[in-house]
Amino acid sequence: MVAVTRVAAMPEPVLLPLADTPPAERRDAARNRVALLEAAERLVAAHGVAGVTMDAVAHEAGVGKGTVFRRFESREGLMAALLNHSETEWQAAVISGPPPLGPGADPWDRLLAFGRSRLETTIVHAELIRAAGRASTRSTAAYSFIAMHVRYLLAELGVTGDLQLLAIALLAPLEAPILDQVELDGIPVDRVYAGWVDLASRIVGQGR
């Protein structure tokens, strides 16, 4: 599907496109992306998520409205981009931060730390997550990372079965829409966490 059109022998040009790298952003485009994200962050800080209107972001960044949509597709896309930022930091903590969240602790302790951390992160970003709508889960980047991590920990713990689905089931009660329901039953966070630990121990099996 990719160019194999060149025929005879000749020295290749310096850079050949490795995968099909999307052709690299033009400078003005890159500049505006950053300006827009910073503007959006400023607006969130100043007026909350609801204050982030597309017009406001455009104006704050000093660009036209069309540009905002060209860069981020939609309001949800913009919100997802904002989320992505903090999500990336969190991933770093899991991959290379201190235990028990990071590597070094035993898998069960890591799983517990993971659940707690995930729960708190979701609560903190609840508004943003809601505003990102499908874009947040669709940008599979973030979600598939956490799902993969849970699969890995379950495997370490010797769990057998359809790990992908077990991971989904274990993560589901920590997702924002589910926590919404929980919240309006007025269940406190610690009890939610305790319930999740119970769930995890049932999934992992007898030894806890």
Place this chain on the structure above:
Amino acid sequence: MVAVTRVAAMPEPVLLPLADTPPAERRDAARNRVALLEAAERLVAAHGVAGVTMDAVAHEAGVGKGTVFRRFESREGLMAALLNHSETEWQAAVISGPPPLGPGADPWDRLLAFGRSRLETTIVHAELIRAAGRASTRSTAAYSFIAMHVRYLLAELGVTGDLQLLAIALLAPLEAPILDQVELDGIPVDRVYAGWVDLASRIVGQGR
């Protein structure tokens, strides 16, 4: 807080408000509610959920736009009202329909039937559920019914622990937002169901 203003003895009027019944809908209001719901259903059938704009519903029902919002609060509210209808039928099947979904079968079989049915219902109504947004879960009526039913079945099965949270955990993977994620991994329904059965058996415990 309700009228105790009348002082002396006199025969009470025929109907005294039992609890504080919300003062009963005026006739025009009731008529319009029905007209609007029917109009909305017609529009869904004809143009899909996306075709249900508030202007269109108002026009189709032959009322003003303000009336739509007065009756249903918001577009989400209207969608939730549509959902509520089918949800009610489904509840009837659980309460008094034939086993194994309805009463009569043993709890484990009922639980399995419940999961399957819930999964399919959610998939069928996915679009509507999404359009109803928070209103669907906030109208606790529907959700708290299914949560209660699961708690009941878990209790029948002798499960111990925080049944409310276990019910939430068991239901979570069947909720629309979670199924969205699953869907974009391209996991087929039967496998999702199999995974859920596995989850249920882990939650219920050794005996299955």
Place this chain on the structure above:
DNA sequence: GGGCTAAACGGACTATGGTCCGTTTTCTAT
């Protein structure tokens, strides 16, 4: 540097959810 092309830009324009308020209808008490 000069010129060419594709990409990016900006802001007017559209569609739609949601609000407001002057008018009309229903209900109740007399």
Place this chain on the structure above:
DNA sequence: ATAGAAAACGGACCATAGTCCGTTTAGCCC
């Protein structure tokens, strides 16, 4: 039956997400 009050009505109006297209700019090759 009538009057008065409370509730409902309708549609003009507002705010904001998203589109479109004529204009500008970055990158590239000579």
